[in-house]
Amino acid sequence: MFPFLVRQSKFRHVFGQAVKNDQCYDDIRVSRVTWDSAFCAVNPKFVAIIVEASGGGAFLVLPLHKTGRIDKSYPTVCGHTGPVLDIDWCPHNDQVIASGSEDCTVMVWQIPENGLVTPLSEPVVVLEGHSKRVGVITCQTPYLLLSPKPEAHLFFRLLSGCDNVIIIWNVGTGEAMITLDDMHPDVIYNVCWNRSGSLICTSCKDKGIRVIDPRKETILAEKEKAHEGARPMRAIFLADGNILTTGFSRMSERQVALWNMQNIEEPMSVTEMDTSNGVLLPFYDPDTSVVYLCGKGDSSIRYFEITDEAPYVHFLNTFASKEPQRGMGFMSKRGLDVNKCEIARFYKLHERKCEPIVMTVPRKSEMFQDDLYPDTAGPDPALEAEDWFEGKNGDPILISLKNGYVPGKNREIKVVKKNILDSKVPKKSEHSSHANKSASSTPSIKSEAKMDEILKEMKSLKDLISSQEKRIIKLEEQMSQMAI
Structure with missing residues (x-):
């Protein structure tokens, strides 16, 4: 007789535990908008939560230590209409956050060092270019979706749009650098960068997943009907370059699938979960190759380990609770307590509160566990924006967590809008008097600012007309085919 074999894994006994009530964030009016995003974002300093707001859109930004009841008058970030x-x-900057809204804009915000003391309504920059609501924002390593210019050391790679368009922004200049508008026939559910920043993968309402080279503006791989069901899908890159998707079968069963972009026609693995309407939001830890699946409206978190051996996706365990989740935030490795063998932390949104949930590997030793905490992505960007646009790639710059993460000083993000007339205006003579320069500087600045505003509006209108013309051509082609 052979003994029953159990797959060995150091994450087999990972257990989740909700914190005590006094460590939760209470009396928060979580947004009721029917949109399948996480509604929550966290980093080692703050937790941000989208909340109900009258007359526009708003979100809370709370320092992690500010637990307990949150006063209704607590200031919010409230610039969207x-x-x-x-x-x-x-x-790459724990005080910079981006937001997308139904008002068709993306806004980038600088949060004060110790949090908000008054409402914040003036963003660092407003990014306008979408013709419909902006429902997806991705600020991810290796560099980032926010930023540019060496002064800020940030690179804002913004992937967004319910108008079937993906725009990549240079936040340091407020420019839309790359627009991908002919690749998706329907609403884009999500977008994700690969580890080196060279590719993106997307999931779309047409049930397809696509791997795109954004700088060449080409689709490298495409799978139609990755999941047969009509409910929304999600697609994320794994550290090894494979793609993990969550979706629904034709019988409305929730599925998790693994794909190799080199041979994307057939999945490497498909796992049937259960029958539910809640969209599965995947949260991936590239250091441990563990993926956590949180269903909106569920009361559980399932987690799996991804390996390079069949069946590739291995179920580990389930954290179950009584209350359903309206959204979920996922803490980066830099914000975890390595002394307690904490390998993940979630911020679960209830109807009126936010509840942290800690995932821990049970270990008796008090020494640093090297196998649980390999070097992880640090806050320094691998590249500047200009380097990336020139074709360079870079894996994240890694740091050790052996002595815990010590945050450095975050620099203020700077935005310098470019004026296209600058290159056409001849340089003034070096012999011009200082008095003449002073006299003419004020009206010159005002006129240039007005001209810049007009040119920006003209460009926006031209882009809108161009996109509508392309849409009309497609519809005419469809009509002609139907007539035949």
């Missing part, structure tokens, strides 16, 4: 749909922190 429509409901906020998605938020994400800059991975």
